[in-house]
Amino acid sequence: MRIAKAWVVAVMLLGFGVAHADEVVRVERRHSTAGIVLKDTVAGGLVGSAVAGGVILYNMGIQGEDNYDWGRTLAWGAVIGLGAGLVWGVVDAASASDNTYAARAPVRDGQSLTMNRGRDQSGKTTMALLSGHF
DSSP: OHHHHHHHHHHHHHHHHHHTTTOEEEEEOOOOHHHHHHHHHHHHHHHHHHHHHHHHHIIIIISOOTTOOHHHHHHHHHHHHHHHHHHHHHHHHHTOOSEEEEESSOOOOSOOOOTTOOOOOSOOOOOOOOOOOO
């Protein structure tokens, strides 16, 4: 009797797992619009300052211009970077999706030789959908 119960439980668990292996889970995310714009603006300012630092290094170090006005170049680099980051942030926040879809089970392409199985010859390729903010 115990063996019969164990078989029933095993079949139900395996059957349930197989039935739901291809389902997709919807994950809702709420990102603050102001947070996205602020993050992208600050990142743009840092990138602009880094590019301006490279220009300053070139002009003062390689060209040998000792009287170069580096403060003006650094300020303009930061302002241009902040402006570009602000525009990027507004576009990023306006086009952001609140939903991310992820596979419930690990995605396999059928070409893997793991788990001591032969190569799947179906030729089907399954790819996960990735989305998110960087």
